[in-house]
Amino acid sequence: MILITADQDWQEKWNTPREHVPHFTETSDVGRDGTLFLLTFFGNPAVDEAGRSKLLCDFSLIKPDGSFATEQRDAVCFDPDFAMERDTTYITNITVGFKADSSEPKGSWRYKVVIKDKIAGTELPLEAGFKVK
Known part of the structure; x- marks a missing residue:
């Protein structure tokens, strides 16, 4: 799952005891000088004998004209040194921060x-979008 939020404190919300369910404010648009965070979550990956997973991610942020603002292939996005727990939601270590400064084009962006x-x-393909106003 991809979640788009403007919550500047998203890390503090996420890094809480397991019993606490974090709540993020989702958004699909951003105004000039606003900031968004593109977070990717997953659950129940395959594990090795030690109970560990190994995930790589391809990710890209695509401008309204179809050109790439950023693109990366085979980034290690989750390679824990702990055993995974079933039925638990995890966040990848790939987080894209986006600042809508005056050089960024208005329109629909795709992540x-x-x-x-x-x-x-x-492989699991995911896609989300937001609009720069």
């Missing part, structure tokens, strides 16, 4: 992520 589970040999 694409492909989560690659290297143990299971599967």
